[in-house]
Amino acid sequence: MARLLSQDASLRSSASEVRAEADRVVAEIGALDARARADALAALGGPEARAPRAASADHGAEFPDLPGARSGEVVLRLAPFPSGALHIGHARMIYANDHYRKQYAGRLLLVFDDTPGSEEKKVESEFYDIIRGDLDLAQVRPDAVYYKSDRVGAFYPWALRTIEAGGAYVCHCPADLLRANRAAGRACAERDQAVQETMREWNRMLAGEYAVGSAVLRLRTDMQDPDPAFRDRILFRLSNLDHPRVGHRYRVWPMLEFSWAVDDLELGITHVLRGKDLVIEDRMERFLWDLWKVKGPEFVHWGILRIREAKVAKSKAYREVKSGVFDGWDDPRTWSLRSLDRRGITSEAVRAFILSFGMSLSDIEVPAESLYSENRKLIDATTMRRSFVADPVEVTVSGWPAGIESAELPNHPDRPELGTRTVPAGPRFYLARKDVGAHAGEEVRLKDLANIRLPPDIPESSGRLSAEFTSRENKRIPRLQWVGATNAVPVDLLGIEGEHTRGMGEAALRSATPRQRFQFERVGFVRLDRGYAPPDLPVRVVYGHP
RNA sequence: GCUCCCGUAGUCUAGUCCGGUCAAGGAUCCGUGGCCUUCGACCACGAAACGCGGGUUCGAAUCCCGCCGGGAGCACCA
CATH class of the missing domain: 2.40.240.10 (Ribosomal Protein L25; Chain P)
Structure with missing residues (x-):
């Protein structure tokens, strides 16, 4: 009926009559059995009867084309923070990236996001190997491996460039004042700092003249930005945590957004796939790229994924493993990838389970039963x-x-x-x-x-x-x-x-x-x-x- | 509170951009029966959804407006 209407506008005014007639015809056809129907169709020279809609292998979940992607030219990245074993929650990052790498015959870099973190979330040396082992288990092999901690020196020239462009200033507000000002949309006096002054302050930061916590380099966005989260975010801060790879060699460390704004450029990343909890990071990176007058990669996101049974907080798993309450990082209670392996859940099952969600932006909570079902399909017969x-x-x-x-x-x-x-x-x-x-x-x-x-x-x-x-x-x-x-x-x-x-x-x-x-x-x-x-x-x- | 994102069966997901073949497809879960010496697998059948309210249109899951609900961000963490 739709086809009739779309092909002949004159019928539209009498749509109800057309419908009645169409219903009669449809009922007539419906009364025939499949063979008679096919014969009648053939007699009319029409198309062959359509097969019932078929589902694809991945339950039909969608992975839309990456914007502007060309086969052989896509470069993606995995960016784990080495403070624990890879959790089932990381599986989406792993398999979504791997899926697109295959689709576009691209490259996938493993970039350890190992800036010092915080007192609660520290980088620890054992996790570099643990994470690489986890990726082996997941059967995802990175094409190359990088360490943020190797690249600290590479970030400083970009900081200079940002300062010279008038895009940043050194702020000495205590953390709580900084936060309060941000919430209120209030600028501190140092926001007006001249470029030369910022340069001097920056050099003092580098020279170690300031105590940890007493100076930061901030991006000059807009203290009235409607999104309070985006107001003059911090670019660099001071940290004297002992780093497992570089010790105390650096005191001035970039924040995540700044380091990625640089590395997404320098490592030639073409597409950044991340959870939508990191959307503000997109805006930060784009803001910096505009300031630097360069073009960066595209961003694609997925929604928040929770496994109903796996609601263990990452920090809790860490504590329990450290204290010995849990067996280790393969204790089933951690829901780490290695614990799933220990339980006999194949990486293929985890992959199928994760890919079944596609790149949907919806926030979802799924029962582990779906994962079990995938695994059963794979192992039951053998x-x-x-x-x-x-x-x-x-x-x-x-x-x-x-x-x-x-x-x-x-x-x-x-x-x-x-x-x-x-x-x-x-x-x-x-x-x-x-x-x-x-x-x-x-x-x-x-x-x-x-x-x-x-x-x-x-x-x-x-x-x-x-x-x-x-x-x-x-x-x-x-x-x-x-x-x-x-x-x-x-x-x-x-x-x-x-x-x-x-x-x-x-x-x-x-x-x-x-x-x-x-x-x-x-x-x-x-x-x-x-x-x-x-x-x-x-x-x-x-x-x-x- | 402010900003952004998302609402299709119990749970995921296809369809939404380009309105009609969608009386909405698939998976999982649940129920019934079969096979049958597993509470597994397999087979068959069944139950089950377009958040709400307006509007546009011959026709809305699909377009527009309003509302409601959920999530995330607002760390000198990543």
Whole structure:
């Protein structure tokens, strides 16, 4: 109908009649089956019937073309601050950049944004390697690596240029006064400073004549700027924090915006991809480039992303790791990339998960379930099944048929090509206390094996009890997960809240080696941390997801 | 408070620039059934959305205005 109207304006005035007629025709067509419809269409010489709309591989999420980008000429950057391991929150920075690098056959630079930070957020030497390891895990290899701390000297000429252009002044206001003035839109007396005076002051800063906190170089924007955040922002400040790479060599350090205004130029960055929490930095960089009369890269943003389960504050993770409350940077509670790896969550799953959000500017909070779903798609078909029971009770089955000493179980119920394993089966078993309690006095089936009757009274704490064999007939009664007691292995299951669950695993787990993935039936996917080390170290596995 | 950004099912996302084929597509989650000796996977079916109010138009998720809601920034951190 739309096509009719758009092609013949004269019909528009009688649109309601056209609609009625169109509805009749559509109803008529709708009554035909697909084949008749296609035939009729062909008879009219029309186009082939359209296939139903198809979704793309990335769930259809959008990555619009980068403005002005040409294949082979795009240069992007990753700019982590080395004060912790890379978190799942960093994954968007990593994969969005990597996605565009591939799309445009571009280059991706790793630039450690290692200016000294603050007392609360310090640069620490161990994190350079940790972050590079995290990128390896993520399977994103930078084309080159730079360090801001190597480039401090490169920033000073640009500071001079800014001062000469009349764009900056040295301010001695204490931090709180500076903030109050900014909020009030009030200029301090030093704002009128002449270029020559600023030059002298700047040299005094460099010469170390001022105490930390007593002088800053500020950009002269406009103290009446409608955005209070943009009023005369700071360009350089003094810091005497010991830097892991350059020690105390520099006292005058650029703020993030200034350092990037320079490096985005000097490193030849063509496109800056960042979260929209950093939009004011765009404006700062552009302001400086205008002052310097140069042209800088384009900016593209994404919205704020939160993972519902991963709301741990970065500073909290840092404290807990340092104090030893957390295992380390791969403790599941950190939600670091390495902790996901430890849980058996593949980098491909993380990538697919992140790319599913596209470059949307919406602020979103997603459940980790979506990530788990991606991982399941990737590992389910190749992951062997194993039995594990938590909080086990040893059950001895009386009347167990002689001759049944083991069972051959498939490694994967849907994939016979993964083979089978043989596990000892009875008369002694481990069953989960929870299962036994829920079916006291009932006949239950040991999954894939035989039926037994549980005793009516289950002692709260006893470690063992007895049951009786009933039959091997495949009855539709509750089926319980079991582990044959012979050669069973103690297992320590580390959960994502850092909790440990002790249980028993089937004999086949004796030979399992670190980094192997399994699905513990009815529990979830796990990854082995440490193999069995008798006499006292249980197999340790880390829980991944259902 | 000021500045900027964002509002499509429970949660993400496509569609919005260039109004009609969108009685809105996909994913995930949830429910039911199947397969069936996993609470996993797979298959089938089902439930589920254009924030609100005006306007323009034959026709609005799409354009305009107002409102409401959410987020971010307002560090001598990054």
